[in-house]
Amino acid sequence: xxxxxxxxxxxxxxxxxxxxxxxxxxxxxxxxxxxxxxxxxxxxxxxxxxxxxxxxxxxxxxxxxxxxxxxxxxxxxxxxxxxxxxxxxxxxxxxxxxxxxxxxxxxxxxxxxxxxxxxxxxxxxxxxxxxxxxxxxxxxxxxxxxxxxxxxxx
Amino acid sequence: xxxxxxxxxxxxxxxxxxxxxxxxxxxxxxxxxxxxxxxxxxxxxxxxxxxxxxxxxxxxxxxxxxxxxxxxxxxxxxxxxxxxxxxxxxxxxxxxxxxxxxxxxxxxxxxxxxxxxxxxxxxxxxxxxxxxxxxxxxxxxxxxxxxxxxxxxx
Numbered sequence: 001x002x003x004x005x006x007x008x009x010x011x012x013x014x015x016x017x018x019x020x021x022x023x024x025x026x027x028x029x030x031x032x033x034x035x036x037x038x039x040x041x042x043x044x045x046x047x048x049x050x051x052x053x054x055x056x057x058x059x060x061x062x063x064x065x066x067x068x069x070x071x072x073x074x075x076x077x078x079x080x081x082x083x084x085x086x087x088x089x090x091x092x093x094x095x096x097x098x099x100x101x102x103x104x105x106x107x108x109x110x111x112x113x114x115x116x117x118x119x120x121x122x123x124x125x126x127x128x129x130x131x132x133x134x135x136x137x138x139x140x141x142x143x144x145x146x147x148x149x150x151x152x153x154x
Numbered sequence: 155x156x157x158x159x160x161x162x163x164x165x166x167x168x169x170x171x172x173x174x175x176x177x178x179x180x181x182x183x184x185x186x187x188x189x190x191x192x193x194x195x196x197x198x199x200x201x202x203x204x205x206x207x208x209x210x211x212x213x214x215x216x217x218x219x220x221x222x223x224x225x226x227x228x229x230x231x232x233x234x235x236x237x238x239x240x241x242x243x244x245x246x247x248x249x250x251x252x253x254x255x256x257x258x259x260x261x262x263x264x265x266x267x268x269x270x271x272x273x274x275x276x277x278x279x280x281x282x283x284x285x286x287x288x289x290x291x292x293x294x295x296x297x298x299x300x301x302x303x304x305x306x307x308x
Contacts, residue, residue, distance in 0.1 A: 012166065016235060023228070074177070078250035081170060082243065089239040096232035 003060025010052040010059070013084055017091035018045070024095035033152035038145060051135045055080075058131030062124050069124060076120035083113040100150035107143050114139055157214025164206040164213070167238055171245035172199070178249035187306035192299060205289045209234075212285030216278050223278060230274035237267040254304035261297050268293055 025041055059080050066073045090110055094103035114136055122129025179195055213234050220227045244264055248257035268290055276283025 009170070016163075020232060020235070078174060078246055081174070082246045082250070085239050085243040085246065089236065089243075092232055092236045092239065096236070 002063040003057055006060040007053055007056030010056040013088050014048055014052040017088050020096045021091050028098050035148040051138060054131040055135055058121055058128040061128040062121050065124055072124055076124055079113060079117040079120055083110060083117050086110040086113055100146060104146045104150050107146055111139050111143055156217040157211055160214040161207055161210030164210040167242050168202055168206040171242050174250045175245050182252050189302035205292060208285040209289055212275055212282040215282040216275050219278055226278055230278060233267060233271040233274055237264060237271050240264040240267055254300060258300045258304050261300050265293050265297055
């Protein structure tokens with residue numbers, strides 16, 4: 001049940017970003033300069049859906065330990081929600097405001113918060129930590145992509 | 155329908171902040187120094203519920219104009235979601251991380267984003283703009299309160 005609530009929460013937050021992204025990706029995003037390693041547009045939606053499901057499973061697993069490890073679980077979930085809010089904010093800055101520089105500054109903070117969440121999740125439940133590895137790798141790649149797009153269009 | 159969707163979205167985002175806040179307000183918040191104008195704890199929940207409903211009504215009204223004023227509505231809603239994400243983030247920084255300084259820096263950005271949303275909403279629909287006036291006043295007060303709490307406890 002806790003896993004379902006967390007997966008649903010992540011997908012709802014992701015769908016807000018999705019609306020902004022879908023619109024801009026077919027209009028503004030096709031017109032700007034992109035590096036050679038920019039992936040095809042169709043890849044973003046399935047990748048993000050998968051990542052939101054994985055992070056939701058991780059958060060649900062951690063939440064299940066609330067009775068035995070109250071303080072650690074609460075602290076881990078605070079970082080989880082901070083990274084989730086920053087994740088939604090990134091799409092709004094990059095695709096909504098079409099401001100790659102502001103988005104670049106923000107994604108570095110996001111990456112640090114995801115890493116902190118990963119460390120805290122990993123201590124509570126190894127498997128919950130593993131759920132964050134694809135997410136960390138993707139956002140690491142997204143940071144480089146965002147940096148390259150800002151550089152090519154500044 | 156659009157109004158209902160927006161009010162529900164705001165209340166769901168607000169309930170995430172609510173969980174973090176409710177826990178900390180009865181434990182950590184009672185132990186720190188607060189200024190004389192700090193309102194009683196019971197006031198926060200009804201005030202925020204009211205503010206989320208009002209901002210949701212405003213956003214729904216603006217969204218209704220999507221067919222006639224596509225660009226302006228989209229731009230106004232991007233700012234609306236940025237301020238909503240920053241609003242959730244503030245509770246996580248102040249009550250979740252218990253870091254009044256980080257929250258203070260963030261609430262100043264939040265206040266600017268609320269003001270920008272207010273201006274954009276007001277241009278599209280006067281009544282939708284009015285929905286933001288109590289919110290602006292409350293967050294203005296919250297900024298002063300946040301600043302005073304940081305100062306008294308630093």
